[in-house]
Amino acid sequence: MKKIVHTVEETQAIATQLAQLVAAGDTIILNGDLGAGKTTFTQGFARALGIKRPLKSPTFTLVREYQTPRYPLYHLDVYRLGEEGGSDEIGLEEYLGGDGVALVEWPEFIMNLLPNAVITVNLSRILGDDSGQQRQIELTGSTPRLQKLVNQIG
């Protein structure tokens, strides 16, 4: 699916739908520039699972873990690995394709660790948008099951 959203709430509404469709073992990668809305999307996803407090960005820890009634939620932000050459990525595998659902910011820095089956979320700003709140959001799935899943999102 692909659509243009005009507010944070609309971005998070898509995240809410995704949270309800995925299952333990699924991996979601979040692409987009600094400030595109990757953490904002993840916040909406977490809220749909009952996590009320604001997410702390895992910039220095690389991963934060949340227990939810549906599945463990792993929020990875591996931006720091890109700056430092990716030497301390050891151990992140256990969060990907395992017992929980992982959302990964800056997935390009751990390409070698990503499973083949992923949902990709592309977030981008709209050229000439004066409000600063418009984004194009595109979700794709790398397997037939995941592609079918993202196509259920409206």
Ligand SMILES: Nc1ncnc2c1ncn2[C@@H]1O[C@H](COP(=O)(O)OP(=O)(O)OP(=O)(O)O)[C@@H](O)[C@H]1O
């Ligand atoms: N439609 C929208 N969707 C998402 N975020 C929006 C939207 N409109 C405005 N914003 C704002 O854009 C900012 C997005 O910041 P966010 O931290 O989510 O980006 P990010 O992609 O995680 O960046 P980083 O790469 O630095 O981690 C927030 O301040 C948010 O309020």
Ligand SMILES: [Mg+2]
């Ligand atoms: Mg972020």
